[in-house]
Structure formats: structure tokens, C-alpha cells
Amino acid sequence: MFEIDAAFAATSHAIGDLALSHVRLQADARFPWIVLIPRRADARELEDLAAGERDVLMEEILRAGAAARAVAEALGRPAAKLNIAQLGNITPQLHVHVIARRPDDAAWPAPVWGFGVAEPYPPAAQATALAAARLTLGL
């Protein structure tokens, strides 16, 4: 049975569910950052999905990119670049990071993983970010 790893609850906020993936907003106001978690039990790598599911995931990555751009825009820091990654070295459950980046963000041009310490969203900004993501994703 599919269950979301508890590590995600501690570090992100639920946005909703797409056809394949559960979608979350990373709890880090430094970066507009969406996490996709395909709802398939025991999946750890892309190769654990069926080919058709991978194509759905690719389209959900595109939609998450649009959502990350919308969050960035809503927070007044439009994205210059997307960063997309499937890592899982620390939390092995299959998940994909989709992050809006800017040359003036805290970590640029380095990747965001392991960079400094997450900064929680102030409540109003968190509501703005979640609303922008949900509107873009139709959730």
C-alpha cells in the first residue's frame, strides 16, 4: 500500500493529488519548490514505474514547473531557471524536486539540496504560495 514517507510531512505542505503524483510545497521560503511523489508503493527509482507512468510523471514535472513559476511570480520573485531532480539519497521513496531558481537566490548557482537551513514561510506567504500552486495545477 502506498503511504507517504513521514520525512515529507516534516519538511513540506500538501498541495493535492495529480493523476499519478501527490504534490507538496517544500517548507522553505528561500526557494519556490514543488515535490512530486508518485503514488506507487515501494517505488525508489524511475525504473520502478511502468513506461506509461513515466510519461505521466514527465507531464506532471512540466505542470509542477509551471506551478513553481507561478509560486515564484506570486511571491514577487519570477523564476529565471527550473531545477529538476530525482535524488533520494536521504529519503529513498521515489520523489522529484521541481524548483524555481534565480541568480539572486540564496544558493545560486549551486544546487539547493543541503544548502544552509530551510526558512519557514511566514503564514501569509505560505497561503499565497499554496494558492498559486493549486490554481496552476487545477487543484
Place this chain on the structure above:
Amino acid sequence: MFEIDAAFAATSHAIGDLALSHVRLQADARFPWIVLIPRRADARELEDLAAGERDVLMEEILRAGAAARAVAEALGRPAAKLNIAQLGNITPQLHVHVIARRPDDAAWPAPVWGFGVAEPYPPAAQATALAAARLTLGL
């Protein structure tokens, strides 16, 4: 017209061409590391590819994962995990990293980008790695 950014020539070795992507071996013996560069002029993000091209890229990512595992195996350090990423903060031409990771590798569990200094392959190991990648990719 599509041309490979000169930055890739300086940091990687050509493996060959798949249907969509030019494939390279990162010149860093610390990590079995394949780079896919879709042969589409001016592409910087996944959204710059057509939907059908993205599906081809997804399958080429899977094949590159198998190739990275084969390189790791041929070098006597079988992979425990794949890391896959499309970043482009430094070299904007669209490219996807596919890296075989192990808990005993130099950067684990951190991502490899920006970690320490690349170590060139000794010539015999480079030949072994390129041969393993080409055999797996049918190149």
C-alpha cells in the same frame, strides 16, 4: 543549428548519439556519470521540447541509468542508487545528469554538483567505462 556547448567538451568524453540525445561520460572517476544533451537548438528547459520528445528523453534517461549502472559494475563499484537531474544553472544548454551513487562514494549523501574537484579517469579505467556505456546503449 544544434551545437554542443564547449563546456561539455572540457568536462566529459563523447559516448555517442541516441535518437534524441548526444551522450557523454563525465570526466570524473569519482562517480559513474552520464550526461544526455538533447540535440535541439536553443533548448534550455524540458518545456522547450515537444511532448513526444520529452517521452523519448524519459526513455533515454532510463537507458542512461542502465549505462551508469554498467559503468559502475565494470569499475567494481556497483551502484546502490541513481541520481538524475536537469539543472543548467552554470551551463544553460539543456542536459540531464544520470549518476550512479553508493553510500561509500566521495559525496554521499550530498549531491555531486560542486562537490570537491573532478578526478580524471586513468586511461584504462576510462576505456573500460566508455566500453561498458557503449555496450549497454548499443552504441
